[in-house]
Amino acid sequence: MSDKLPHRAQGTWWLAPLNGRVAVAVAFVVTVAACGSTTQSATPKTYTGTLTFASFNPFTGPDASFGPEMQAGCIVAAHLINKAGGVLGHQVQCITVDTRGDPADAVPAAQKMIATTSNLVGMNGPSSDEAQATVPIINRAHIPMFADTGQAAFDKNSNDYFWRLTPPDDAAGIAMAIYAYRKGYRRGAAVxxxxxxxxxxxxxxxSTFKKLGGQIVLNQSLALDQSSYRSEVQAAVAANPDVIFTEADPQTDAAYLSQLQQLHGLIPVIGTEPTIQPAWIKAVGGAIGKANLAQIYAAAQPYAPSQGPAWKVFNTELLASASEIPQPDQWAQDPYTQTDYDAIVTMALAMIMANTPDPSFFNQQIANVVADSPGATEVHSYQEGKDALAAGKKIHYVGAGGPIVLDKYHNSSGAFQVAGYATDGSNPQLDIVSAADIAKYA
Known part of the structure; x- marks a missing residue:
C-alpha cells in the first residue's frame, strides 16, 4: 500500500500446515539459516519504487489479536512518513504476513516473505509464538526486525538485525507477582x-511470587479453546487460591472463568497485556458480566505514557485512519501499537542517516536515532527528525511509547503499568511497577 493501504486480506499470506515431520523440517530450516554464509555488499543496493515494511505476526489462530495490534502502528507510521514526502524519494507501504502463531506456518511464511516481497526493508515481529524458529532466518536475510516476542531467550540477543522496544515476558511475570503481593495475595494459581x-x-x-513470600498453589497449562474446563476449574477450587494469574486466548479464559463463576464464584484475576485487548475484554466480560469483570480484574502491561508531543502526533493520525484501522481508538493507549509505530519511524530516520534504504547499511544507524547523545536535538515525529537531519543536526527520537533506551543486546526495557477495567470500557491505572523493582528479581 502507498498512501492508501489495501484491505488486509490482499496483503496477508497464509500457508497450509506441514506434514507430521514438521518439527524436523523446522529444525532443519533454522539450522541451515543459522549456518549459511552471506556477505554485505561494499556499496548499498539501489531501490526503485515503494519501500515495504511487513507486520509479521499471527492474524489467525489463538493469538490472532496480535496482528491487527501491530499493523495499526505500521499504518499510522506509513501515513505520516508519506505525508512528509517519504524516505529518500520513496513512498512506503505496510503488508501483513500471517504466521498463525505456529512455527510450522511461520517458517515458510518468512521464507516466502523474504523471497517474494519487493523492496522489503524492515518489519515488525515476530511474536513469541514463532520467534525462535524465524529470527535466525530473518537475521540471515539482513532484514531489521522489531520483535514483540517476550521470550527470555532474547534477553541477551546476539542477532545483529533483532531489536526489541518492549520489556520481555519474564519482566511481565515479575511485575504480576509484585503487584499481587502488594495487594495482599499470598496463594496464587497460574492458569x-x-x-x-x-x-x-x-x-x-x-519464582518471583515465591521469593516475595507467596505460594503458587496450582500451575495449569490449558489446552486452548475447549468446550469445557470443568475438571481444571475443580482442581483450582480445591487448591483454594486467593488470586488467579492468567494469559490465554479470549475463548479459553472466558470459558474457564465462567465455569469458575458457576462452580465456586469469582476470585481476583491478574492478567498480562493480551488480556487487556478488546477481544479478550469482550469475551470474558460477556461470559461473566462486565460489572463482575470490573470488580476482579487487573492486568500488567508495559508502561507507555500515552501523552506528550510524540503520542499526540501518533494518536491524531491513528484516529484519522478509521477507513483502514477498525475502531482505531482501541489502540490509542496500547503500548505495543505505539512501539510498533515507533519502530517504523525509527527505521525510516535511520535510512536518512545512512543515506540509503538498504538494511545492511541503515541497520547500523538505528541505535543512533534513539540515543540521547550530547548535543542531539530531541524530535517527536518523522517530520521533525527528517527536518533536523536535513539541517545537519544530530537527533534523539523520543517516540509515542516514550524514550527508547537500548542496551548492548538491542533491548529496551522499562516499567509496567497495572490497569483495571471499568464498565464504560476504560482501563484505569491501578499501580506502576518500576523498572528498578523488576530488576531486583530479574
Whole structure:
C-alpha cells in the first residue's frame, strides 16, 4: 500500500500446515539459516519504487489479536512518513504476513516473505509464538526486525538485525507477582494457555511470587479453546487460591472463568497485556458480566505514557485512519501499537542517516536515532527528525511509547503499568511497577 493501504486480506499470506515431520523440517530450516554464509555488499543496493515494511505476526489462530495490534502502528507510521514526502524519494507501504502463531506456518511464511516481497526493508515481529524458529532466518536475510516476542531467550540477543522496544515476558511475570503481593495475595494459581506466548510469562511469575513470600498453589497449562474446563476449574477450587494469574486466548479464559463463576464464584484475576485487548475484554466480560469483570480484574502491561508531543502526533493520525484501522481508538493507549509505530519511524530516520534504504547499511544507524547523545536535538515525529537531519543536526527520537533506551543486546526495557477495567470500557491505572523493582528479581 502507498498512501492508501489495501484491505488486509490482499496483503496477508497464509500457508497450509506441514506434514507430521514438521518439527524436523523446522529444525532443519533454522539450522541451515543459522549456518549459511552471506556477505554485505561494499556499496548499498539501489531501490526503485515503494519501500515495504511487513507486520509479521499471527492474524489467525489463538493469538490472532496480535496482528491487527501491530499493523495499526505500521499504518499510522506509513501515513505520516508519506505525508512528509517519504524516505529518500520513496513512498512506503505496510503488508501483513500471517504466521498463525505456529512455527510450522511461520517458517515458510518468512521464507516466502523474504523471497517474494519487493523492496522489503524492515518489519515488525515476530511474536513469541514463532520467534525462535524465524529470527535466525530473518537475521540471515539482513532484514531489521522489531520483535514483540517476550521470550527470555532474547534477553541477551546476539542477532545483529533483532531489536526489541518492549520489556520481555519474564519482566511481565515479575511485575504480576509484585503487584499481587502488594495487594495482599499470598496463594496464587497460574492458569495459562499452553501456547508459547502465554507460557513464557510463567517461570518468573512463579519464582518471583515465591521469593516475595507467596505460594503458587496450582500451575495449569490449558489446552486452548475447549468446550469445557470443568475438571481444571475443580482442581483450582480445591487448591483454594486467593488470586488467579492468567494469559490465554479470549475463548479459553472466558470459558474457564465462567465455569469458575458457576462452580465456586469469582476470585481476583491478574492478567498480562493480551488480556487487556478488546477481544479478550469482550469475551470474558460477556461470559461473566462486565460489572463482575470490573470488580476482579487487573492486568500488567508495559508502561507507555500515552501523552506528550510524540503520542499526540501518533494518536491524531491513528484516529484519522478509521477507513483502514477498525475502531482505531482501541489502540490509542496500547503500548505495543505505539512501539510498533515507533519502530517504523525509527527505521525510516535511520535510512536518512545512512543515506540509503538498504538494511545492511541503515541497520547500523538505528541505535543512533534513539540515543540521547550530547548535543542531539530531541524530535517527536518523522517530520521533525527528517527536518533536523536535513539541517545537519544530530537527533534523539523520543517516540509515542516514550524514550527508547537500548542496551548492548538491542533491548529496551522499562516499567509496567497495572490497569483495571471499568464498565464504560476504560482501563484505569491501578499501580506502576518500576523498572528498578523488576530488576531486583530479574
Amino acid at each position: 495459562f494457555g499452553s501456547d508459547l506466548s502465554s507460557q513464557s510469562n510463567v517461570p518468573t511469575l512463579v
